Amino acid sequence: MKTSDVVDKKAFITEKLKKFKLVDIREQYVDLIEEAKTDKLDYEDFLIKLLIAEDEGKEQRRTAKLIAKANFDTIASLSEIDYSFNRSLDKSKIDELGSLRFIEAKENVIIIGPPGVGKSMIATGIGRNACKAGYKVMFVNAKELVDQLHISMIEGRLQETLKELKKIELLIIDELSYIKMDKEKESLFFQIIRQRYEKGSLIITTNLPMGRWDELFTGQLAATAILDRVLHHCHVISITGDSYRVKGSKKSVKL
Template identity: 45%
Template structure:
């Protein structure tokens, strides 16, 4: 409530709270002191305090997006060992971090055996997207299907799909570990159809695309899903040894 009688400082405090200018509230005294010490003009002072608020809000948004993404680890592409996986096109992977594929509503599929760095790569892309203020969700394929099944039983599947449609980048890890029945297969198909040419999807899998009939109930079902998934898609194959096996061999 606005005070009836107040000092200048009390009004400033009240107004900043009322307008929800939290970062400005925490820093305006310092900015005033800097303006006095450096003889900064009114326009420059206004510019500086606006930057304080804008930068603070941007930082908080990125932090919220990072938390909401539910990454298992926080990794960057700079920490990826391209010297170990020499089969990978380093420039192509780094180009994904420009997020041009996201602007074009394209998908990415990374195919390779366990331990070759698929999850590291897609996590680093997701983190970069969060830094660019995009909404991201990282989930294992098994967890996603279980969640959809729970919502289906509660009659809330449409609500879940609506929530997922607001995600700019959905990352589904380890798709090859699924074995779907008709009901779960239908939910996966609906999800991919919903995102087709609207929002980007990244999938990692240990199964070549020609073997996706092992995931779905039939070759026909697998083809229906892949038809939409690969239409606007970058497919990256990563053959090679496992980083984890490499580490154990060194220990031995």
């Protein structure tokens, strides 16, 4: 087909861009043509501008999709942390974790501290960074995770559930504090820890010091077996201080 054969050029362009699934070029090409005329771009520079528009759009949609699937409780980011409120927060350490090198190294993170000091906010901020970098992330409450695994086991879907969890590159287990597992649920939780050992990263938030993790499981032996695997390649953040919620800091978000 010759260019001269196209009667309605705009309709033709729109149809073809839709067919090729070039969403952002389709939405922006008219404005980009006008900009190219104004800036007197040559053909090569104009093509580059079109490709940049499409690439940026696809990346934004991919990030939005990953964030939606991660199921975060809040939209908190690391930039929202008020370090002046809580002096126990180590900014350099949190920034390092925010760089995501621990995910590349298949390492874990444990964030320990009393309620309201920002554990979930830090975990969420790191998780959102991971989504922006293209990693698959899941944010889940510890009790809900164990309950979901138990239901899957009863329904005969445990292996399928474990297979799906294995695809998650960063699993964030929030509030590993308010549950007491029996032998069956403890075994299910251990399967997650064992499955991810040196193969995928974990972030665990808890208000229990590691010396008290036997309170979560059936005893010290089980707690030690789990901690041995989690701590082998692990970064630990210990937070003290007042609760953001109780203090009512204007700069804080709901944690």
